[in-house]
Amino acid sequence: MRIVFMGTPDFARASLAALLDMPEHTVAGVFTQPDRASGRGMKLLPSPVKALALERGIPVFQPAKMRDGTALACLRELRPDLVTVVAYGRLLPREMLDLPSLGCVNIHASLLPELRGAAPIQWAIARGFAETGVTAQLMAEECDAGDILSSKATPIGEREDAASLHDRLRDMGASLLQETVSAIADGTAKPVPQDHAKATFAPILRKEDGIIDLTRPVREIDCLIRAMTPWPGAVLDGLKIHQARVVLPSCAPNAPLGPASRRCGDGGILELLEVQAPGKKRMDAEEFFRGQRQLTVHS
Numbered sequence: 001m002r003i004v005f006m007g008t009p010d011f012a013r014a015s016l017a018a019l020l021d022m023p024e025h026t027v028a029g030v031f032t033q034p035d036r037a038s039g040r041g042m043k044l045l046p047s048p049v050k051a052l053a054l055e056r057g058i059p060v061f062q063p064a065k066m067r068d069g070t071a072l073a074c075l076r077e078l079r080p081d082l083v084t085v086v087a088y089g090r091l092l093p094r095e096m097l098d099l100p101s102l103g104c105v106n107i108h109a110s111l112l113p114e115l116r117g118a119a120p121i122q123w124a125i126a127r128g129f130a131e132t133g134v135t136a137q138l139m140a141e142e143c144d145a146g147d148i149l150s151s152k153a154t155p156i157g158e159r160e161d162a163a164s165l166h167d168r169l170r171d172m173g174a175s176l177l178q179e180t181v182s183a184i185a186d187g188t189a190k191p192v193p194q195d196h197a198k199a200t201f202a203p204i205l206r207k208e209d210g211i212i213d214l215t216r217p218v219r220e221i222d223c224l225i226r227a228m229t230p231w232p233g234a235v236l237d238g239l240k241i242h243q244a245r246v247v248l249p250s251c252a253p254n255a256p257l258g259p260a261s262r263r264c265g266d267g268g269i270l271e272l273l274e275v276q277a278p279g280k281k282r283m284d285a286e287e288f289f290r291g292q293r294q295l296t297v298h299s
Helices: 009-020 050-056 070-078 094-098 119-126 162-185 218-226 285-298
Strands: 002-007 026-033 037-040 043-044 082-086 104-108 131-138 150-156 234-236 241-247 261-264 269-276
Touching: 002 009, 002 050, 002 070, 009 026, 009 050, 009 082, 009 162, 026 050, 026 070, 070 094, 082 162, 104 162, 119 131, 119 162, 119 218, 131 162, 150 162, 218 241, 218 269, 269 285
Parallel strands: 002 026, 002 082, 082 104
Antiparallel strands: 037 043, 104 131, 131 150, 234 241, 241 269, 261 269
16 A cells, blocks of 8 residues: 555654554655754754654655645645554644545544543543553544544553653554554454544643642642653642652541642642752752751751
């Protein structure tokens, strides 16, 4: 098959690499978002997907808009049998969805119909899910609402944060894409409509989503901290909280609070383990608060 791949970040790069490991198929071209300015010098840097495509000699297209006809014209020239989309960051118009004879397949980092949207990895942790996974779907105009081709589930570790879950789902998604492409090629893929009544949503993250509210239960706050690591970060009293430990209410009904401990709304205690003040390096919480006490004494 002739395949066009669309994706942008590291999560998508792994899937492109997986496709390139299938010599029976041809990746005819890659669509990725325009280069972004990054770093202190604000230099334009290619996306991870673009970097890999250029390394492997694959034509790269970076349309600024998806609905002005330019992207559609580029796709027509590539004559794909199948389009595969992983974390592209753009919605495809109906004309592009209808162009490839075998359709457009998307790998999404949740078990659809749960957690449709931009940030399923983070919200799965923040909402206390016991498991999540990856889903291959036939794309529809409505975001993440297409028929399901296949999925894989995985438990979420008790201490797992968004960074480690991202990496596991990235690799699972790449493997699932290979399996799905093979099933489409040999005619065994069987799409199943989603139960739209069960759909939940995972909106794009904002910095304010990481603000810790100590009136909430301690378990809920712990999930939030792990979900917001590494970005946008969980923040308490101006400190970014990198790691914390939970002491449940039943274990600490009258426990005294040390300088690195905070009592939560359900009576549980959140013990801060690693914090970061604005403009400073991350450090051990006990060491940080000890230094704060010393500054207070000597001021």
